Amino acid sequence: MARKGPPRRLAQAKLPTPFAVFDMAVYQTEDGKEHLAISIGDLGGLPPLVRIHSECLTGDALFSLRCDCGFQLEHSLQRIATEGRGLVLYLRQEGRGIGLANKIRAYALQDQGHDTVEANETLGFPADARDYSLALDMLFDLDLRRVRLMTNNPRKVDALQSGGVEVVERVPIVCGRNPHNETYLTTKADKLGHILNPLPAASRANSAAPPDSPGSPDSPDAGDS
């Protein structure tokens, strides 16, 4: 996971999608990994919607129902397209930072009855090895110091706040629950502190909240990788 120095912006172009035409920029870190900033509209002024999404090949590209990543990515792009403004940072830290092969090894352990946290620990990894300093570097490069963060993961909010980016609102992501990931999402809520259990207030965050209402840290929703 060693990563030295800030990422360099290498290339940018349009990204047409079914939801909108986004701008995408490739950033490279010194470890050779390439990450994406996918944005739409002018990000200056009022804090924009931001999603920090960690790569999940199986969920994002292969429609896996074992997790909720692909659903969250699609929902985030759609939501940003609807608002006409916002940013998805797509970080290449597969499997909560342990890599694809290890994630699949962890899946095999889960098939034998371990939960996602136990499986990682059995393989000798922390439950969550993701590093959000890269996201901070990219946000700084984009001149973003105040954001409305789409996440169910309070650790992401804390990581940004302690790194100097103010999260003026936490916008829950309610999507992607299915019988295949029910246990996984419940484990993320119980062991990783993700905020679960939709409540009626969930829809409130879907309308534009005042930028200085700090979202509701205990407001509702489903999982978040």
Ligand SMILES: [Zn+2]
């Ligand atoms: Zn996933």
